[in-house]
Amino acid sequence: MHLNIKEPMTRNAQNTFQGIERAAIRLFYENGYYGTTVADITEAAGVAAGTFYLYFPSKLVLYQHILITLSKDIRSEIARRVKGATTRYEKERLGIKAFIEYARERPEIYNIIWESLHIDRRLFKEYYTSFSERYVKGLDKAAETGEIRPLDTEIVSFILMGITNFVALKVIMDLGSNNHNIDRIVDVVMDLLECGLFEPDRKN
16 A cells, blocks of 8 residues: 655654654544544644644545554564474464564554554455465465465464454453463463364264
8 A cells, every 4th residue: 555655854854753653543542543633643742733744644644554554563573573483383373472462562553453444444454454465375385384284274364363363352451351371371272273172072
């Protein structure tokens, strides 16, 4: 997605640009996209309205920029954490744990990402489709080497994203019991992925 954004060229401009980003993320998290105005953002960032429009032509473009940046940050953090893992099992385990810990530190990602479903459904679709496409590449390689069963890897990618999304929600939203030990949660997830849910004699 190409956005008509003016990139900051100097250190001061970068600080201003990032200040607008941080203010918008906080306000979108606290008040939602529709409950936040450009005036709210500029006031929180300590800049004039003209400065905002110097970089972003609209609130929507700023939101789109934040959504894309979050997506890149999440993927970058997961890639950093799984670097060096030699098996798909290790990558999956480290990746799930990395996302949960990232979400715990930045709970605003859920508000910002999922609100795109109401702002522009295409953004929501593009976010998860692009995530799935990257996931599928790794799953296909694992299927080729026999590390995972030869299933429909696109469907598997959405299953795994769903699991990871909701176990992270359990932690950051304090859902269910108060047992939110991340290592234990990841252990349960990996046990399910490795061994399945149903007992062999109960499948028929």
